[in-house]
Structures are given as structure tokens and as C-alpha cells.
Amino acid sequence: MPLLRGLSGTSSAVVLTAVTVLLALLSGARPAAAAPGDTSESISAYDVRMDVHADGSVRVTETIRYDFAHEFRHGIFRRIPVRFRYDDTRDRVYPISGLQVTRDGEAEPVQHTSEQQDDVLRVGDPDLVVSGTHTYVIEYTVRGALNTFPDRAELYWNAVGTEWNIPIQRATARVTGPVTERTACYAGPMGSREPCAGRTVTDGAAVFRQDGIGDGTGLTVVAAFPRDAVPGAGPILTKRRTLGTMFLATPATVGGGLATGLLAVASALLAGWLFGRDRRDREGGRRGLPRRAATATQTEPPDGIRPGQAGALLDKRADVVHVTATIIDLAVRGYLKISETSDNWRLTKLKKADSTLLRYERSLFNALFGGRDEVWLTHLKYKFRASLDRVRDLLYDDLVKQRWYGRSPRRTRRRARLVAVAVLLAAVATTVVLGLTVNAGLIGLGLVAGALALLVVAGRFPARTARGSELADRVRAFRSHLAESGPSGTEDDLETFSRYLPYAMAFRLVQRWTATFADLAAAPPAHSHRDGRRARRPGLYWYRGRSGWTMAAMAGSIDRFTSTTTSTVTATTPPSASGSSGSSGSSSGSSSGFSGGYSGGGGGGGGGGSW
DSSP states (O other), X not given: OHHHHTSXXXXXXXXXXXXXXXHXXXXXXXXXXXXXXXXXOEEEEEEEEEEEOTTSOEEEEEEEEEEOXXXXXXXXXXXXXXXXXXXXXXXXXXXXXXXXXXXXXEEOXXXXXXXXXXXXXXXXXXXXXXXXXXXXXXXEEESSOEEEETTEEEEEEEXXXXXXXXXXXXXEEEEESSOOSOEEEEEXXXXXXXXXXXXXXXXXXXXXXXXXXXXXXXXXXXXXXXXXXXXXXXXXXXXXXXXXXXXXOOHHXXXXXXXXXXHHHHHHHHHHHHHHOOOOOSGGGOTTSOOOOOOSOXXXXXXXXXXHHHHHHHHTSOOHXXXXXXXXXXXXXXXXXXXXOSSOEEEEEOSOOOTTSOHHHHHHHHHHHTTOSEEEGGGGTTTSHHHHHHHHHHHHHHHHHTTSBSSOHHHHHHHHHHHHHHHXXXXXXXXXXXXXXXXXXXXXXXXXXXXXXXHHHGGGOOOBOHHHHHHHHHHHHHHHHHHHOOOOSSXXXXXXXXXXXXXXXXXXXXXXXXXXXXXXXXXXXXXXXXXXXOOOOSSOTTEXXXXXXXXXXXXXXXXXXXXXXXXXXXXXXXXXXXXXXXXXXXXXXXXXXXXXXXXXXXXXXXXEEEO
């Protein structure tokens, strides 16, 4: 409508709304009560011209006389299929170029985009609306549209696609070029082999006609050309980019992937061994040699090493189990007492932290009590995580201070994992590139396997110093001693059990250790002690079980204590108080439109509508 052409989108909408309401009032009807026939859109004429050139390209001109009826729209859109499956690994494409659009003889804005397998042409101005009947002319050049056979070239084209959902009263298609007398056409829904209403060939041009299509029906035409008249004819094929094609299994890709994977994984394992191998002392020139087996029996913790230190030294990490073992050790050493109730544990402070405690032990002890003399274990939930991280940091610092590690194992492990993640990302990128370019993604998967192996072995990268390696041998010997020893049948058995229980926890031998001493009665132990302190009262001086508790229940008690401690000290946050594309029906290969043609079976086509 000319009156609306100069209005902005907002102004047009206001004017149109006012006009619609006024007309409704004058007619005595509500605005939304217009009869369906008054608002139906249709195409009165759809004429397609296809000029075939010697280079195999086709210049397509679509003249569409579109009736918007009483609807107000910005324009029309065309959806043109440009990619079809050709075979198992390739697609056939129809590149479109040289796009020009007019409306009623004047240039019209058009937005050309790609959506999956289609090119979409959105014709019109988003700031303007139109109504009534208008003539749109859409021109574009298509390459790769012709099929080739030994005796001919062939245009098999959906002049009017089956995806128009409005009625088309009359459609014509004209093919120009050195057309032979051999032509065919099909009309109807997708797959129909019914011939069109008319076709003629005159002076090298073929004309096809069909009335009453649209609403899911279309017009497909076939025209043959002398093979030497269009030397540039032939389909344009591209490799299909799917997971199947990216990881195409061939002898070369499978063999290359296996070889690359084995080499990459072996390299990762070698890196883990080289960087994570302990360094020996220089005695006998053996620095750098693999670890020697410890043969000497070790019946006591070597060099007075504490349970938390011993566990972290062997595991190359400071875990929560080492912190829990330290709590039990502090109780055994007389700093606190543990009392078990039905579902909780009470920790009672017996004396203040002194200079004999290591830094991580003192930090743990102070964090547990925080100036109090008594604390319930579960009351620390959601409050202890920061303190736990601080204790673990100090334990890592202690490993370095004792010169058992050259640098913090956690820092070394983090750096190694960062490198491994970077290698993994590079391997994934290489896999994608290989898959997209040469369908050799399987070779890249070998690199990914090596990167994943490197990520796994990154935990082994922390290497002990010569001093740490020598002590680790002795700690392992002590661990073996705990795994094999048991009660001696003397009055010192209960003291031995208590003294070495924290080490059994740190070494993850607590089940075996408590089972070995399960038959001990909670009887008075000897009253003389190795540290010269005053005699303790009978029984386990550092632990009080529930009513009727015996040593046989110790394994279960320690398990529950460890589980509760772990869930308590690691808790961070309390729980909340509240609880297919438009062209999917077509497939265009190099099949002939004569022998197996049907409506919608050629190139082009698609559909459209208004917006």
C-alpha cells in the first residue's frame, strides 16, 4: 500500500490498528471477526525462467504475483534447498550467487541466510508493511545444477517446490538453451509421477505448465541438452562433515590411530616415570636410579615421623584421612579425649597446645576447639572447611620443610595437570582438524588417548628428594610391620594398639589393625609408659565408647568416626531451606529425471510464504 510505504514499523502498526478497528466498527463486527476468505493469501501466477549456460550454471528468474489479501506483512520469503545427500560420504551442493530482487519493478531489500540445508531469502523491509497484490521478481544463479550422462546433460529441477503452503493458481516453467526434444515434467505432492498439464519445445526452449498447485504440491521439470553444448555441466560434491565421516574407518586411519595412540600413551607413561621417579642419594653413585627395596625390619615409626606425615609422604598428597589420623594421634598423645554417643562424638580438650606440636598439628588442634574446652564433632559441619584447607596446606609445607620433597606435591601435581589439560585441548583440536580436512579423526583419537593418559599419570609427577626417598623406604617397612604384626600377649598390647592406630589409619590398615586386637579386653594396662608420664586410668585412656562398648566394636567405631569426620570437615554449604529442515523430503543425486523422476525429486524447489 503506497500510503504505508513511508511509515516506520511502529507508526505503521498504529495506523493499521486504527484502520482495522474503524472498519470493524463501521461494519458492526469485532476486529478479529473477519471471514477466513478475506484474509487468505495466495499466488495467482508463479513463472520460472531457467537459462542454461555453457559453463553449466543456470540463471533462475522467479516471477511471483503474491496476493496478501487483507493481511499486512513485511514481504515474502523463499526457502531454497542447496544441499542434498549424494552418497555415503558426500553431499551435492547448489551454490547460489548474483541475487537480485524487485517488487513491482523497484529494488527490494533481501536478507540471504543459510539454515542447515537451505538458503533462506527474506524479501522486504522490516520497518515497512505491505498488503494487497504485488509482483516479486527473484533472480539468482545456481552452479552445479545439471546432471551428466554419457550421451547428454540434464536439468532436473523443482521449478515450484512442494513446500509452499498457500494455493498457487497457475505455474509455468521455461527452460532456455540448446534443449533437445527430450523433456519431462511431474506435478503433485512429493513423490508424484503424474505428468504436468502441458509441455512444449520450441526453438531450443522448453515450456511447462500446471494449474492449481501449492499447498504441498509442486512442479518438477526435466530437460536434456547435447553433452558438448554444456561442457561445464556436472554436480558439485563436497565431503559430508558428520561424526561418521570425520572418523572414517580405513586401514590407514585405523592403523594410524592405533600407532599414534600406542606411541602417545607410551610417551605419557614415560613422562610420568621420568618426572615422578624418586631421586636417590649419591651414595655409591646411585643418584637417579630406581628405588631400592628396603630390607631392614622397621618396628617403630622411623625418625619419630608423625602419622599425618607418614601417610602424606607415601601418598604424595595430604588427604582428609591423614587429618583424621592426626586427630586420633592427638588423643593418644593426651591432648584430647574422644567420647562416643549414639550418633556423635564429643572432643574434650585435656591440655593446651605446646611447642612439641608441629605447625599443622597445632593449627588442627586450635581449629577444633577455638578457645573452647569441649566440642561436638557434628557441630563443626559447614564451619571447618577453611580450617581443613589450612591444615592441609601446612602439612604440604611440612613435607617441603623436612626436605622430603623439593616443592609442594600439590603444586607439582596442579602444574602437571594444567599441562596435561593443555595437551588434551590441543589433541582434541588436532582431531577435529584431521576429521574435517581428511576424514582422519581416528588418528587424532590416538593423540587424545595419550593426553588422557598424561592427565592420569600427572598425579605421579611429585618426586621425593633423596632424603624423602630413603625415609619413604623405611616408612614402607614400618607399614609392612603393622600389616603383619599382632598382639604380643603382654600387658603392653593395649598401649601398642593405641600408639600405632593413627599410623594404621594413615596407611589405610585400620580394619586389619583393629581386627588383630579385637580380643583384647579393656583391662588395665601397665602403669609405666615410654614417655614417663603418670599412669593413666584403666582401659583406653583416650577413647570412651558407648554403654557396653568393647574392643571388638573398635573397628566399627573408627569407621564411623572417620566417615563422620570426613563429611563434617569437608562440608562447605548447608542445604537450601527450600527445597528437520525444509528440504528433508528431497534427495538429489545424479539420477535421471526421465527414468526415475517424480515431483519434488530434482534440485531447487523448496517453498516460501509471507512474514
